[in-house]
Amino acid sequence: MRKKIVAGNWKMNKTLPEAKQLIQELLSKVNTENKVEVYIAPSFVNLPEAVEQTKNSDIKVAAQNMHFEDSGAYTGEVSADMLKAIGVDKVILGHSERRAYFNETDEMLQKKAHKAYEKQMMNIFCVGEKLEDRQAGKHFEVVKSQLENALFSLPMQAYKNIVIAYEPVWAIGTGETASPEQAQEMHKFIRETLAKKYGRDLADNVRILYGGSVKPGNAKEIFSQPDVDGGLIGGASLDADSFNAIIEAAKN
Numbered sequence: 560m561r562k563k564i565v566a567g568n569w570k571m572n573k574t575l576p577e578a579k580q581l582i583q584e585l586l587s588k589v590n591t592e593n594k595v596e597v598y599i600a601p602s603f604v605n606l607p608e609a610v611e612q613t614k615n616s617d618i619k620v621a622a623q624n625m626h627f628e629d630s631g632a633y634t635g636e637v638s639a640d641m642l643k644a645i646g647v648d649k650v651i652l653g654h655s656e657r658r659a660y661f662n663e664t665d666e667m668l669q670k671k672a673h674k675a676y677e678k679q680m681m682n683i684f685c686v687g688e689k690l691e692d693r694q695a696g697k698h699f700e701v702v703k704s705q706l707e708n709a710l711f712s713l714p715m716q717a718y719k720n721i722v723i724a725y726e727p728v729w730a731i732g733t734g735e736t737a738s739p740e741q742a743q744e745m746h747k748f749i750r751e752t753l754a755k756k757y758g759r760d761l762a763d764n765v766r767i768l769y770g771g772s773v774k775p776g777n778a779k780e781i782f783s784q785p786d787v788d789g790g791l792i793g794g795a796s797l798d799a800d801s802f803n804a805i806i807e808a809a810k811n
């Protein structure tokens with residue numbers, strides 16, 4: 560049984576006081592009943608406070624990015640060791656916004672994925688096609704190459720700490736969601752791709768999240784698909800009631 564995950568990617572939202580307030584509200588509302596894993600990914604500057612506030616709770620904290628080197632002359636970047644030193648051992652890598660606006664390539668993401676493995680950090684690795692890829696019928700090909708290029712040089716044991724997030728770019732922040740069938744079809748494809756490379760056992764144990772305009776109103780239907788193991792939530796994770804409603808939808 561793969562336990563579902565609901566992860567909130569806060570992106571570049573929430574000042575420190577706003578973040579504290581949202582976490583406070585989440586702590587008072589969220590009850591995972593041990594049925595679902597819940598993560599939040601605030602911005603770097605709010606991570607220490609988020610770790611402190613959530614330390615005796617079921618809410619775990621992830622970073623939204625990290626660099627692939629241990630240290631050095633990389634102005635503005637944050638390393639795995641810096642994250643681990645403040646108690647953060649989970650990181651979102653390869654988000655489409657990082658790929659599109661900050662020129663992250665498969666090559667860089669491969670280095671980041673290896674660094675996450677070396678540092679024993681959970682890697683929430685994002686893949687997903689653009690609208691033009693889907694319209695050209697290339698969505699499977701694009702997602703497969705994202706997986707192969709960034710992750711397939713990793714050994715099997717790395718996958719104990721890898722979660723894949725399928726986020727079709729055309730569904731992020733647009734209010735447009737992949738249909739439950741489209742999500743299932745791609746998740747199954749991702750699982751089959753993993754199975755061909757690493758074997759069925761491994762593929763059956765990797766959690767694959769869906770991301771892209773998940774809301775309280777559509778979460779249950781998407782999460783009920785057999786290969787969808789939860790969600791990576793953007794906009795709807797910025798409000799405690801809607802994030803909690805999505806967590807509730809992931810419980811059974």
Ligand code: 13P
Binds near residue numbers: 732773792794
């Ligand atoms: P939205 O839920 O706002 O569409 O964002 C999804 C996402 O990018 C999560 O990483």
